[in-house]
Amino acid sequence: xxxxxxxxxxxxxxxxxxxxxxxxxxxxxxxxxxxxxxxxxxxxxxxxxxxxxxxxxxxxxxxxxxxxxxxxxxxxxxxxxxxxxxxxxxxxxxxxxxxxxxxxxxxxxxxxxxxxxxxxxxxxxxxxxxxxxxxxxxxxxxxxxxxxxxxxxxxxxxxxxxxxxxxxxxxxxxxxxxxxxxxxxxxxxxxx
Amino acid sequence: xxxxxxxxxxxxxxxxxxxxxxxxxxxxxxxxxxxxxxxxxxxxxxxxxxxxxxxxxxxxxxxxxxxxxxxxxxxxxxxxxxxxxxxxxxxxxxxxxxxxxxxxxxxxxxxxxxxxxxxxxxxxxxxxxxxxxxxxxxxxxxxxxxxxxxxxxxxxxx
Numbered sequence: 439x440x441x442x443x444x445x446x447x448x449x450x451x452x453x454x455x456x457x458x459x460x461x462x463x464x465x466x467x468x469x470x471x472x473x474x475x476x477x478x479x480x481x482x483x484x485x486x487x488x489x490x491x492x493x494x495x496x497x498x499x500x501x502x503x504x505x506x507x508x509x510x511x512x513x514x515x516x517x518x519x520x521x522x523x524x525x526x527x528x529x530x531x532x533x534x535x536x537x538x539x540x541x542x543x544x545x546x547x548x549x550x551x552x553x554x555x556x557x558x559x560x561x562x563x564x565x566x567x568x569x570x571x572x573x574x575x576x577x578x579x580x581x582x583x584x585x586x587x588x589x590x591x592x593x594x595x596x597x598x599x600x601x602x603x604x605x606x607x608x609x610x611x612x613x614x615x616x617x618x619x620x621x622x623x624x625x626x627x628x629x630x
Numbered sequence: 631x632x633x634x635x636x637x638x639x640x641x642x643x644x645x646x647x648x649x650x651x652x653x654x655x656x657x658x659x660x661x662x663x664x665x666x667x668x669x670x671x672x673x674x675x676x677x678x679x680x681x682x683x684x685x686x687x688x689x690x691x692x693x694x695x696x697x698x699x700x701x702x703x704x705x706x707x708x709x710x711x712x713x714x715x716x717x718x719x720x721x722x723x724x725x726x727x728x729x730x731x732x733x734x735x736x737x738x739x740x741x742x743x744x745x746x747x748x749x750x751x752x753x754x755x756x757x758x759x760x761x762x763x764x765x766x767x768x769x770x771x772x773x774x775x776x777x778x779x780x781x782x783x784x785x786x787x788x
């Protein structure tokens with residue numbers, strides 16, 4: 439039996455009926471969700487930023503300079519996080535299935551690596567600056583007492599908890615996906 | 631007209647012309663019973679990309695790229711393992727046996743090698759296969775020769 443006979447037979451096989459698209463596929467849904475969440479986060483950041491911007495003016499007029507300064511720090515942190523998120527999103531290329539397979543796999547790897555890096559360092563670039571501003575804002579209003587101290591501890595532990603959950607998600611979901619993509623890339627690059 | 635119905639006429643034509651080859655690809659990247667899910671994803675990816683298709687490559691090249699990339703993404707997300715061979719390699723006695731063994735052989739290959747062999751079975755010429763995979767023609771030739779030889783040696787020679 440010759441390979442060419444097999445190839446001829448291959449095309450005569452009974453195949454499944456191809457459906458018309460009726461709903462977005464998971465890949466499309468993921469990126470739709472990412473874009474929707476970005477818009478929601480930006481709207482939330484804008485609203486919160488406006489509230490704390492009002493606090494800056496209000497507390498400055500009331501002579502509470504320290505509280506006003508921490509509110510300003512919060513406004514700055516919120517703006518910085520929004521910019522950082524936007525820049526990170528631009529760094530994560532949406533893999534385009536129209537690319538050659540090797541380039542598509544490399545884009546998948548870049549997207550997964552950036553996602554893993556961002557998720558593993560949320561305390562440093564997301565939660566940390568916000569926590570510092572919020573704790574300072576609260577403590578400057580109330581004074582340093584056990585309640586302020588307890589509040590600070592809660593905020594810090596929540597941030598560390600979020601980071602731990604993110605790191606676990608990276609370890610369990612993103613890392614295996616990354617290993618799979620790397621394996622395909624090395625197979626493609628080998629002998630090419 | 632809703633966005634989903636835009637370009638539907640073009641898409642229908644595309645699916646009529648390429649449906650069988652898409653189904654043959656899906657058959658080797660999704661578990662039995664889940665092939666419709668993968669086909670659905672491939673048709674959505676084609677529909678989303680159709681408006682952007684500028685004719686820089688052949689339509690068939692574009693269709694294969696979208697189908698294979700979507701299939702690879704599908705395998706990654708579901709973490710589908712490479713299936714071990716179920717039959718002892720032995721000489722195929724007739725064409726039905728040979729096709730069954732070919733299915734097994736394909737499913738035992740890594741997802742990217744499977745794509746290369748599928749392209750050969752579909753009759754895609756090496757320059758086009760190279761363009762689809764993003765590899766050199768030489769790399770495609772080496773792999774195709776090696777895989778075909780492995781299959782022939784294991785299954786077809788008695």
